[in-house]
Amino acid sequence: MRSIKPGRGPSMMGGIGSLAGVAFGLIWTFAAASTGAPIFVPLFGVVFIALGVMQALYHFRNATGESRYSAFDITDGQEEPDPLNERFGAPPDGDPTAGGTAGGYCPYCGQQIGTEHQFCRHCGRRVD
Numbered sequence: 001m002r003s004i005k006p007g008r009g010p011s012m013m014g015g016i017g018s019l020a021g022v023a024f025g026l027i028w029t030f031a032a033a034s035t036g037a038p039i040f041v042p043l044f045g046v047v048f049i050a051l052g053v054m055q056a057l058y059h060f061r062n063a064t065g066e067s068r069y070s071a072f073d074i075t076d077g078q079e080e081p082d083p084l085n086e087r088f089g090a091p092p093d094g095d096p097t098a099g100g101t102a103g104g105y106c107p108y109c110g111q112q113i114g115t116e117h118q119f120c121r122h123c124g125r126r127v128d
């Protein structure tokens with residue numbers, strides 16, 4: 001399994017945006033409570049604060065932590081089959097090369113390679 005990790009810059013931006021959401025929630029909650037609005041109006045702000053805090057923790061950990069949460073995991077069909085592929089009729093093993101083309105594509109440089117090769121002949125990295 002390979003992973004795609006979120007960038008640290010975008011994560012920092014997301015964290016700052018989440019804090020802005022928390023600030024909005026605080027203002028909303030206190031403003032709504034001070035007007036004597038029905039209880040669900042200030043509660044909406046509390047939900048906003050809770051979501052903002054959770055998102056801020058996630059983003060700031062990705063921005064500054066040593067190992068980031070994965071944005072995407074890259075798996076092949078043997079590791080983890082795709083339920084939608086199976087539902088809509090693709091081969092159950094999910095192998096993208098099963099359709100008859102000889103070989104696949106190098107995950108590093110994207111060039112087409114044959115299944116019989118252990119190393120990519122364009123970039124030289126191991127692909128088996």
Ligand SMILES: [Zn+2]
Pocket residue numbers: 106107108109110111120121122123124125
């Ligand atoms: Zn390559």
